[in-house]
Amino acid sequence: MKPTDSEMEILQILWEQGESSVRTVHEMLNRKDVGYTTTLKLMQIMYEKGMVSRDTSSKTHVYKALLSKEQTQHQFLTRMIDTVYNGSTARLVMQALGNNRTSKEEIDLIKAYLKQLENS
Template sequence: MSNQNIKPTEGEMEILQVLWQKGNATVREVHEALNKKDSGYTTTLKLMQILHEKGIVDRDTSQKTHIYRALVSQDKTEKQLVTKMIDNVFNGSAARLVMQALGNHSASADEIDEIKKYLDSLK
């Protein structure tokens, strides 16, 4: 299956975040990084198997312990999900998304400076 249209669930996104950070990881390493009290090892394993079936992660089975790695980039995935959110939730308005995000989460002074520089570069 092609990963052109990535649609990971919330749980799958959490796993992808770990794989993007670590590069390669076993199910045990991902499970421990998630540090979820309400979720068992088998749940993490099943989600990683689903990600593999979707073509979003690769699995090296050459050793006893299987090693997983993301096949999709963090940047591409984030862009695709944000575009989908803008279209579906904010009626196509990127400005509404940004205002909602900044209104709901406090940004650090450094982040605000970075946002201002980015906005200036768009002019």
């Protein structure tokens, strides 16, 4: 299941905040061009697709992400590597590291991770 960009924005909020009402999600989207009813409709569609669950036991419906953040990130990354980098993980890593936004701490973490991969 591939979430759309708008669905990904909502999932990000649900992953960070946990269970949330439509009002909470809508306020966190910080988008002036989208009305509350649009957010509500999108979350209803996500419920129908099985991306989120919905608790209707109280007046305010509460939604929870059913897709795991890690699994969704993995699917997007795999698809991006295949389509944008022609299946080359090395090209992706070199492009990402060459963007001049990688801190020394991040480079140290990457080195430690690579060393761990070599040892396993």
